[in-house]
Amino acid sequence: MEYTPTLRNFGPAPTADEVSALLEKIGPQARRNCRTEVYKRCFGCIDLTSLGATDSRRSIGEFTRKAIELPRHFPEAGSVASICVYPVFVETVGLAAGDSKMAITSVSGGFPSSQTYLEVKMLETAMAIENGADEIDIVISIGEMLDGEYDLAGNEIETLRAEIGDDAILKVILESGTLSDPELIHKAATIAMEAGADFIKTSTGKNGIAATPEAAVAMCLAIRQFAEKTGRKVGFKAAGGISTAESAALYYSIVEEILGEEWLTPERFRIGASSLANNLLSEIEGREIKYF
Numbered sequence: 001m002e003y004t005p006t007l008r009n010f011g012p013a014p015t016a017d018e019v020s021a022l023l024e025k026i027g028p029q030a031r032r033n034c035r036t037e038v039y040k041r042c043f044g045c046i047d048l049t050s051l052g053a054t055d056s057r058r059s060i061g062e063f064t065r066k067a068i069e070l071p072r073h074f075p076e077a078g079s080v081a082s083i084c085v086y087p088v089f090v091e092t093v094g095l096a097a098g099d100s101k102m103a104i105t106s107v108s109g110g111f112p113s114s115q116t117y118l119e120v121k122m123l124e125t126a127m128a129i130e131n132g133a134d135e136i137d138i139v140i141s142i143g144e145m146l147d148g149e150y151d152l153a154g155n156e157i158e159t160l161r162a163e164i165g166d167d168a169i170l171k172v173i174l175e176s177g178t179l180s181d182p183e184l185i186h187k188a189a190t191i192a193m194e195a196g197a198d199f200i201k202t203s204t205g206k207n208g209i210a211a212t213p214e215a216a217v218a219m220c221l222a223i224r225q226f227a228e229k230t231g232r233k234v235g236f237k238a239a240g241g242i243s244t245a246e247s248a249a250l251y252y253s254i255v256e257e258i259l260g261e262e263w264l265t266p267e268r269f270r271i272g273a274s275s276l277a278n279n280l281l282s283e284i285e286g287r288e289i290k291y292f
């Protein structure tokens, strides 16, 4: 596929000082948002994740059954947004989920390093969708981004977007902790959105520094600029190392402040997490819950 290198300027990247100032401003609201109503909304935005080396068809089947039964055990909390697994378990989730409407997210494209052939990324993605994935999470080519090979990084995403078409939601992970610099995170966000991402996502949770509030601010600003210029409202997914109810409320508050209420639904806001659900359930129920 031909890629036209068109890294357009949708708006300036924030400086580190601007990011800090915005976070300081958001702090009080984030503390006020540490309350049951917000925790419930965060719960409904979770991509409930199991991406372990020891995952098996048995363990993922059990994980899925527990996720499906959440609203029955915890009606106040309700359901999560999706279950997120490795592609080889998409079919397992689908079988265990039965007639439930639980969405299935599959990581793909050589997750978590993205270091494989584009053809392999395409085949892995096509197979995940064929097996029932509704949403695909891929990782931007981090090394190429660090080397300034922006067209190459964008080309890959665009090719995978074309492969997926409208068959699934595409989330692009920027691995913001590795990119580190707000300007580079902002650039990666823009490249991913231009190449067709439906969501941009902070981290894999597998490569050192995971989600940070600073990266979330840089990404949400890029989403806002992109929406203002193109009219397309790309979603934001915070993921990697998010385990406390307070941190979920902080990411919620960043989205609320920068993007507004219309982003605070599972259509535009997700939290990818393997160890957040019990803590949110405990806050919502007002007692310690160890369900997962």
Ligand SMILES: O=C[C@H](O)COP(=O)(O)O
Pocket: 049, 051, 084, 203, 204, 205, 206, 210, 239, 240, 241, 242, 272, 273, 274, 275
């Ligand atoms: O995509 C989701 C992340 O891999 C979850 O990371 P976590 O296991 O640190 O919560």
